[in-house]
Every structure is written in C-alpha cells, then in structure tokens.
Amino acid sequence: MKASVGGYARATDLRHALDLLAAGDGSARILAGGQSLIAALNMRLSTGDLLIDINRIDALKGITCDGSRLRIGALTRHAEIAVDPLVARHAPLLRKATDVIAHAAIRNRGTIGGAVAHADPAAEFPACVLALDGIIHVEGPDGARDIPAADFFVDVFETTIAPDEILTAISLPVAEPDERQVIHEFGRRSGDYALAGVCLVRRAAGHRIVCISVATRPELATAAMARLDAGDPDGAVAALEEALDPPSDTQATAAYRRHLAGVMLRRAVADITGETA
C-alpha cells in the first residue's frame, strides 16, 4: 500500500525540529531511520502525519565517552553501533544486539533513538538500555530531561517522552572491568523479531535481567535476578518462568514463550559462567 502523508519538513537543527513539533499540533511525527515509521505509513496504520526529518541534525549523531559514561546520539545507526570501538569496549551488549536486529539493509538506516522511542517490546535496544541501567536524554521546549530507563517504558509503543519532546541521546555507565553482558534470543529466521530473548548483565552490584518479546514493555526480572545473586541459576529460571505472563499469538503460545525465556536465561548464564547450557 502507499503512505498518505500530510507533509514533510527537513529539520536543520534541534531547535528547528522542536519548533516543527510544536507547529505540527499533535500531527507531527519524528522521522529518524524510518525503518518502523515508514513501514507503518506504507501500511496506512497512520495517515495525514506531518513528518519531521531529523536525519540532518549533526548534534544528534556520534558516540562519545567521558570515562564514566558512554553517550550515544539518537541518530546513531544500528550498523554504526555494530562496529564502534567505544561501544564494543564499554557496552558490548549493544554490539552483540546488532547481530540479531533485523537485516543489514535495515541496520544501515535504523537508529538507536528511533528504536528506543518506538518502544517495541520485541525490540532489542530498549531491553538492552534497561539491562544496562541507561538514561534516556530528551529535549523539549522547556529544556532537557534525563529519564532513567526504569521510568521510560510504559506500554507497547508507549514511553514517558512528551509529545513535544525529542529523544536526543542515550547514555550508559561504562562496563566495569569484570562486568559481563550477554544477549540470547530465539527467532524463527535470522533477523526476525525474537519469539523470546534475554539480556543478562553481571556487575559488582548484582545481576540484571531484562526479557524481550514476553511482556508489554521491557522490565527488570527482579525475582530471577535475586536468585542469580544468590548463586541459584535453577531458581532463577523457575522464578523467571513464574513471573512471566507472555502473549500468545500466531508466532508462539504463551507457554512456549515462557519456556523459551527460561531456556534463553539458562544459555545466558552458561555464557557468562563459561559452562555449556
């Protein structure tokens, strides 16, 4: 099908984009990589949108590290994250995630800001950012806000970004020397959204687990995390399966998804402890 769009504007800088957002009066939509938005427009899931193309805003690009935090501009493409040395060193989880996100041509355009703002519970980056205890940086007419990932994701495709705000960057604490970060997921074909997946981080303060495709938003699996902290992986798998209430759809039943999440957690634990699952 063909998109039915209300209008297009190419933002020259962040201020211009914010002005356009205000002028759009509720119909304006940020266009980043377009790998979710243009697909939705082509399917006419939405019509009459006023598109604000932010791809020319240099201030939203680039990856920097100040020693304690890694900052990734909203417009950073998945393909850039895949090969960036700072990401590989300080947030290897994101690098590993790019192996399983979509296909090469989509990774060439899709942006981390778009993926996080889109808040698809089947997407990898939102889960990674929560697993890493990241901060989402946004800017609106009244200035900037820093939103902890734990307060950011609300529901399917719903976040705490206000309609007049733009996601500008994501920042993450740099990995500790002994920190381990892994992602394990299962999909029917390479590049498909996972039927279920697990992000697992082990740092000095304890384990952090966030699942993919099993809830309406990324959430910390606190009961399973406590069992892993206590050195009880079997208990962690049981606690995870107990806590999950995944959706059933044409791809997988709830029971299958719950089971898969447990299997993925076992693999993730084996991965960071060096054993075979």
Added chain:
Amino acid sequence: MTATFNDRIDIALTVNGEAVTARVPAGQHLTDFLRLELGLTGAHASCEHGVCGACTVQVDGQAVRGCLMLAAQAEGSTVWTIEGLTDTGVVADLQAEFVARNALQCGFCTPGMLVAAQDLLCTAMAQGGEVPDRAAIREHLSGNYCRCTGYEAIVDAISAVAEARHAGTAA
C-alpha cells in the same frame, strides 16, 4: 527559521551517475520515485514494509530498503540501482554466476539479491579481505526473499564470486 511542512519537496540527487532534480510528493518512497518518475523498474515495490528485500538499492554506498526511505530524504545523495550497477559492470561477475548456476527463475528478487550480495562482498573485502563463508552469505541475505530457487544456487553463485574476487585481489 520558520517551521513549515510541505506536501511537495524539491530534491536534487545523483542516480546511476546522472544528476536528477525533481519535485516529489511528501509520502512517496524512493522505490516509487525511481520506478514511476525515472523509469528505473529494476528495484521492485513488493511488501513495502521492509521484509522482502526486492526494493534494495544502494544509497551513499550502502544497501538500503527503497520502500523504507522517502524520496524527499534522498536529497543530496548518490543512488545506484541495478540498472546503473549493470551499466558500469561492477556486478557483471555476480550476474554471470547467477545465470550460470540458475540462481534465479522468475527474477523478481534478483535486483535486490544482487545489491545485497554486492553489499556483502564490498563490506567483507573492505574489512580485511576475508572471504565470507556460506553461513555469512546466508546471514546477509536473510532479508531478501526468493520464492523460486530455494536459495542454494544463490549462495553458490555469491560464494563463487567471493572466492574469485578474493583471488583477483590477492593476485
């Protein structure tokens, strides 16, 4: 800077080495622009949500989905479609190998396959000259559907070209 949205956008870009200017509707994707305005019908508009890969073209040196990029966004960019890649001969070896191995039947997916294959071979060769193995080829083509061949011959063809190009650069 005044904040304004337009339903028609003026663009200037380079397509297959030629300068092009046009006024495009806001919602028109790049594939439709190439097909309907420029008559370049090699890239196909099929699923139009990024799944099938038949619309894959090269923009600024990278393989992208023509259906998931607006023509308006192509302002200032350099686009290569299968027509241009054919004329310059950069995919001639891939095309010859596809024919020799029956790596196509109806041909609908082939332009996208060739752009994806060229993308893999250029990236792989750029990153240290490593020859992609069959698993890497399959992985790279995971976003390109073929409903005729069962993929085996396509992987064969790309694998053969990868070896040949590697031998060529090593020589």
